Amino acid sequence: MIRDLIESIMVIAFGACRPEDGCTGADIGAAEQRLGIALPEALRDYYATAGRHRGMMDAGFHMLPPDKLRLAGGCLVFCEENQYLAEWGIQPADGASPNPRVSGRARDTETWYSEASKLSGFLIHVATWQAVMSLPERARCELPEKKLKTLEPFLEHIGEKKLRSGGHRVSFIDRHNRLLATYLYNSETLYVGATRPEAIEAFEARCGLELDAL
Structure with missing residues (x-):
C-alpha cells in the first residue's frame, strides 16, 4: 500500500x-x-x-x-x-x-x-516530517494555503490522492534535487529539507519564496 x-x-x-x-x-x-x-x-x-x-x-x-x-x-x-x-x-x-x-x-x-x-x-506525512527533520539542510516559511498550488510545477505529491489525502498536511518530493517538503494546513507553514544547501536555495528561487533556515 x-x-x-x-x-x-x-x-x-x-x-x-x-x-x-x-x-x-x-x-x-x-x-x-x-x-x-x-x-x-x-x-x-x-x-x-x-x-x-x-x-x-x-x-x-x-x-x-x-x-x-x-x-x-x-x-x-x-x-x-x-x-x-x-x-x-x-x-x-x-x-x-x-x-x-x-x-x-x-x-x-x-x-x-x-x-x-x-x-x-497520516503515515506518509509522518514519514516526510521525520525525514525533513533528519536532513542536514532545513528551512521553513509561512505560505497561505491559496498559494500552495504554485509549488506543484516544482514538486511531486507523495502518493496518489486516494492514499495521501484526508489529514492536516500535504507532502512533496523532488527526486532530482533530493528535496522533501511538507505543508501544515493549520499553521499555513511549509517545511523543506534537502541534502545540500544549494537545493534549498534553488527551490527558494524557483518558487519565489523567502525561506528561514532551521
Missing part, C-alpha cells in the same frame, strides 16, 4: 533503504499476538520499511515500535508527539479496515478527535 512511498522518502533523506531498517514479520506478528488484533496494512508497511530506523521512528513524531504498541482509551495507540503532549491511534470500529481513520487526543484527556480519514495519509 505505502511501502514504496516510504522507501522513496528514505532514499532522499538517508541515501538508501536497507532491509535492517525495517521490522521483521516475526516482530509484527508478535505484536499482533500480544494485542489480539491484526495491524492495518498501512501500519504494517511502515514497520516493515522503517520500524527499526531511528530517524524515521523518532525524529519529530515518536512512532511506537511493534513491541510498544498499546491499547488505551479504547484505541490502538501507535504514535506520540515527541514531547508526549498528544497521541494518535486507531479505534476498534475502524480496525478491520486495511486503511482506517486515525484518531488523536491530548495526553491526560479522555476525548478522541478525528485526525485523518486515512491511516496511509
Whole structure:
C-alpha cells in the first residue's frame, strides 16, 4: 500500500533503504499476538520499511515500535508527539479496515478527535516530517494555503490522492534535487529539507519564496 512511498522518502533523506531498517514479520506478528488484533496494512508497511530506523521512528513524531504498541482509551495507540503532549491511534470500529481513520487526543484527556480519514495519509506525512527533520539542510516559511498550488510545477505529491489525502498536511518530493517538503494546513507553514544547501536555495528561487533556515 505505502511501502514504496516510504522507501522513496528514505532514499532522499538517508541515501538508501536497507532491509535492517525495517521490522521483521516475526516482530509484527508478535505484536499482533500480544494485542489480539491484526495491524492495518498501512501500519504494517511502515514497520516493515522503517520500524527499526531511528530517524524515521523518532525524529519529530515518536512512532511506537511493534513491541510498544498499546491499547488505551479504547484505541490502538501507535504514535506520540515527541514531547508526549498528544497521541494518535486507531479505534476498534475502524480496525478491520486495511486503511482506517486515525484518531488523536491530548495526553491526560479522555476525548478522541478525528485526525485523518486515512491511516496511509497520516503515515506518509509522518514519514516526510521525520525525514525533513533528519536532513542536514532545513528551512521553513509561512505560505497561505491559496498559494500552495504554485509549488506543484516544482514538486511531486507523495502518493496518489486516494492514499495521501484526508489529514492536516500535504507532502512533496523532488527526486532530482533530493528535496522533501511538507505543508501544515493549520499553521499555513511549509517545511523543506534537502541534502545540500544549494537545493534549498534553488527551490527558494524557483518558487519565489523567502525561506528561514532551521
